[in-house]
Amino acid sequence: MAGATGVLRGRLDPRPLPTVSVAVLAAVWACNLLPKVFSVSESLRSVRARIAAAGRRGSQREMLQRVRLIAVSKFIPSDLVKEAHDAGQVDFGENYVQELLEKSATLPQTIRWHFIGRLQSNKVKKLLDVPNLVSIETVDSAALAERIAAAATHREQVLDLSIQVDTSNEATKGGVSPDAALPLAEHVAALSPHVRLAGLMTIGAPGDLSAFERLHQLRHRIAQQLQVVEEELQLSMGMSGDFEEAIKRGATSVRVGTSIFGTRPPKE
Ligand SMILES: *Cc1c(COP(=O)(O)O)cnc(C)c1O
Numbered sequence: 001m002a003g004a005t006g007v008l009r010g011r012l013d014p015r016p017l018p019t020v021s022v023a024v025l026a027a028v029w030a031c032n033l034l035p036k037v038f039s040v041s042e043s044l045r046s047v048r049a050r051i052a053a054a055g056r057r058g059s060q061r062e063m064l065q066r067v068r069l070i071a072v073s074k075f076i077p078s079d080l081v082k083e084a085h086d087a088g089q090v091d092f093g094e095n096y097v098q099e100l101l102e103k104s105a106t107l108p109q110t111i112r113w114h115f116i117g118r119l120q121s122n123k124v125k126k127l128l129d130v131p132n133l134v135s136i137e138t139v140d141s142a143a144l145a146e147r148i149a150a151a152a153t154h155r156e157q158v159l160d161l162s163i164q165v166d167t168s169n170e171a172t173k174g175g176v177s178p179d180a181a182l183p184l185a186e187h188v189a190a191l192s193p194h195v196r197l198a199g200l201m202t203i204g205a206p207g208d209l210s211a212f213e214r215l216h217q218l219r220h221r222i223a224q225q226l227q228v229v230e231e232e233l234q235l236s237m238g239m240s241g242d243f244e245e246a247i248k249r250g251a252t253s254v255r256v257g258t259s260i261f262g263t264r265p266p267k268e
Contacts, residue, residue, distance in 0.1 A: 040080055041087035043260045044071070047243075051254065054244035067247055070114050072239075072257030075264040078103050084260065085111055093137075093255050097123040104130045116201075116255060118174055121147045128152060128159070135160035137201040137236055140176050145188050145195070152194035160198035161188050162236055165218060167202045167211035175202065178218050185222050197226075199234025199252070204242075212237050212249035219250075 051067055052060035072093040073081045081092060085108060094100040095117030104113060112134045115127060119138055127133065128151045139145050139161045152159050163185050166175035176184055181200065189197040200219055204211030215237055223230035236253040238246025243254040257264065 038262060040083045040260060043262070044084055044087050044089055047256055047259050050244060051247060054247040067251060068234075068253040070116070070236075070253060070255045071260050072116065072255050073103070073261065074099065074117070074257065075266075076257075076261045078107055080261055081107055081111075089260075091134075093257075097127045100130060100133075101126060104132065114255075119144060124148055125151050128155065131155075133159070135162065135198060137162040137198075138164045138174065139184070139188065140164045140174055142184060142187050145184070145191060149192040149195045152192065155194060158193070159195045160234075161195050162199045162201040162234060163188065163197075165200055165202045165215060167214045167218075168205035168208050170205055173203045178214060181218055182222055182225055186226060189226055189228075197233070199236065201234075201236035201253075203239075204237065206241060209242070209245050209249065212246050212251065216250040 047069065048060060048064060051069060052063040055063040055067060057063075058066070068091055069089070070091045070093040071084050071089050072095075073084075074093075074095040081103065084092075090110070091112045091114060093114045093116040094103065095115075097115075097119070100113060100115065104111070109132050111132055113130055113132055115133060115136045116138060119127065119136065121144055124144070124147045127136075128148070134157065136148060136159065139148070140163070145161060148159065148161065163181050164175035165181050166173065166177055185197055185200075188195065200215055200222070202211055202215045215235055219233050219235055220230055223233055234252045235250055236255065237249075237251045238244075238254040240256050240259040243251070243256055246254055
């Protein structure tokens with residue numbers, strides 16, 4: 001009798017079976033699809049499209065030549081960095097000397113590394129051992145710039161240095177005051193043939209879009225004073241939360257982490 005009831009129920013009420021199948025299908029779908037939705041190459045594609053749209057002139061390729069995308073990979077495992085590099089990303093940013101040393105030792109030399117973290121003078125020599133380090137964006141004192149220039153004499157490539165400016169008056173984030181940026185830029189520009197004044201960088205307080213405008217105006221003053229073409233000085237500003245706003249205000253370089261790699265794992 002029990003078997004007959006089961007058959008009968010199965011016939012009269014066909015829902016239990018399909019429900020199970022739907023759940024199985026949904027699980028299979030999720031397993032196949034989620035990694036694709038959150039894949040690094042997909043996020044990169046989306047960030048590039050957003051950069052192009054924020055510029056609103058020229059093709060995506062032209063925009064990406066005008067605005068450099070630095071993929072910020074702090075705390076991100078090397079295999080994901082490799083995935084982004086395989087997807088065509090060349091510029092990467094790191095914040096910690098030790099982490100960069102470890103990653104650069106195993107990752108392809110075709111990566112262009114940008115140092116974007118606080119730099120202590122006693123770590124400069126180690127940092128400059130990374131052969132494919134192309135820039136340091138966080139120069140905030142003449143003494144640090146001199147250390148870097150001295151350590152750079154053995155390198156083949158000229159190292160790009162940017163002055164980090166504290167545009168939101170937030171001492172915690174580092175950087176020199178806008179008033180101190182001009183003399184420091186003059187100093188860096190005249191320092192050594194092994195380093196080059198590349199431009200200005202700022203982090204800015206979240207939501208403070210006027211920080212981007214202040215950095216832009218500061219570049220104008222510095223270019224006039226140094227008698228260089230303003231557009232030849234980089235403006236590195238804008239992160240995941242505000243890179244489009246930064247581009248609209250003249251950024252030539254944006255540093256994007258979370259929008260490419262997802263939320264960072266906490267540092268151990
Ligand atoms: C971590 C970091 C970024 C990237 O921030 P996201 O919000 O993850 O895009 C950019 N610039 C600096 C200096 C950083 O330390």
